[in-house]
Amino acid sequence: MDATSRPRLAAKARLRYDRKSSRYMLLYPERGLVLNPTAADVLQRCDGERTVGSIVEELAQKYGHETPAVEREVMTFLESMADRGLVQSAT
Amino acid sequence: MSETYRPYTLVAELTYKCPLRCVYCSNPLDYGRHDGELDTETWLRVLREAEDLGVVQLNLTGGEPLVRDDLEALIAEARRLDLYTNLITSGIPLRRERLARFRELGLDNVQISIQDTTAAPSDRIAGLRSYDRKIEIAGWVKELGFPLTLNTVLHRENLDRVEEVIALAERLHADRLELANAQYVGWALTNRTALLPTREQLERARVIAGRARERLRGRMEVLFVTPDYYAEFPKACMDGWGRRFLLISPGGLVLPCHAAHTLPGVEFESVTERSLADIWRDSSGFAAFRGEEWMPEPCRSCDRRAVDFGGCRCQAYHLTGHAAATDPVCRLSPDHGLIEAARQAAEEARPVPLVYRTSRTSEAARQS
Secondary structure (H helix, E strand, C coil), rough: CCCCCCCCEEECEEEEECCCCCCEEECCEEEEEEEEEHHHHHCCCCCCCCCCCHHHHHHHHHCCCCCHHHHHHHHHHHHHHCCCCEEECCC | CCCCCCCCEEEEEECCCCCCCCCCCCCCCHHHHHCCCCCCHHHHHHHHHHHHHCCCCCEEEECCCCCCCCCCHHHHHHHCCCCCEEECCCCCCHHHHHHHHHHHHHEEEEEEECCCCCHHHHHHHHHHCCCHHHHHHHHHHHHHCCCCEEEEEEECCCHHHHHHHHHHHHCCCEEEEEEECCCCCHHHCCCCHCCCCCCCHHHHHHHHHHHHHHCCCCCEEEEECCCHHHHHCCCCCHHHHHHHHCECCCCCCCEECCCHHHCCCCCCCEEECCCCHHHHHHCCHHHHHCCCCCCCCCCCCCCCCHHHCCCHHHHHHHCCCCCCCCCCCCCCCCHHHHHHHHHHHHCCCCCCCCCCHHHHHHHHHHHH
16 A cells, blocks of 8 residues: 555445444444544545545645645555455555 | 443344254254244334444344345345345355345345355255355355355364365455354254364364464455354353344344343343334343343453353353353353363264254254
């Protein structure tokens, strides 16, 4: 995974908004993760079209944070999701 | 009721009918006694009520769910409710067109059981020639774009072939592999002498599965479920009684697990009589083993009581005769000798005939 990768959710994973907790969940077979708002913001943008770089730019703008800090955070998160087979890189 | 008790998963056992006769089936031994099935309208209402109560995952299972001709309607409604829907099936009987239709309707995942890695031993455990067909159907699942979960129940006869099971799952491009050791309740308890592995078999398989998990990380999820009989402490059965899971039997009983209706003196209610929410929040069956009030010692003062919730009530009952006993698999249980004796017996290999899950053997179980 690098800045030019185009991540997308794995075929088995699906986002769902949960009314009860007002959080997004990532659902996959027999499991689910309750996402914090930042994680949800990242995964909602993993559409196989956007690059990691553009996701980082969007979120840096949205939160008013420095790009390098956001990039580190996003990359670490996406790599952990890829490790779990929940996000794949389309490139 | 607080979020401590929220059902995230509904296990919908649509029918107890099944063309297979697996010797470790999780359906109750006396399944023949519960022969009514809910109609489509009731299931659709139940799905809506479940979603409203907090359910986000739906497992369509049985018996064999494919024998219901209204699966299409249930999948469509589940999709409308944005539930993550998993079809848990033997793959028999299924036409490719029907599976393609499930895909269009929004089914999320297909889980197929494979009993072994070649036809003869697989068909022997299933009690039906089915292996070749299952492999074909697993191929369709992937061709149609579904994620595929492969589930193999492990026991004495196939545990030494875990390496081959993993290779098969790779060939089939499974997204998730469940290497699930049999748990000795229901039919597996009846067949325990034939099925319970030795500790050495188990440890060897665990190492192989662990290596595969590392090697396949990110590509295939490899799950290895230890049999309770070789664990030091009980598992958190169903994540605790009535905490996270709802199960509905073919006839409509709302249960905390697959076999809760085999416990004597615990009353369960039907979706045909009350709303799902009322039953979940306020029924004696669900209250029976929630929290810690019911716990005997050594559970009551144990540090692990909020980790394993006292283990499996059905296992406790079927081994000791008392549903509120400490799960005997716990090394602190006064009945733990029962488990040690079973493990000892497993070391002394002797072939015994298998008891298949059939209406005749079920009837015999009912009368005994």
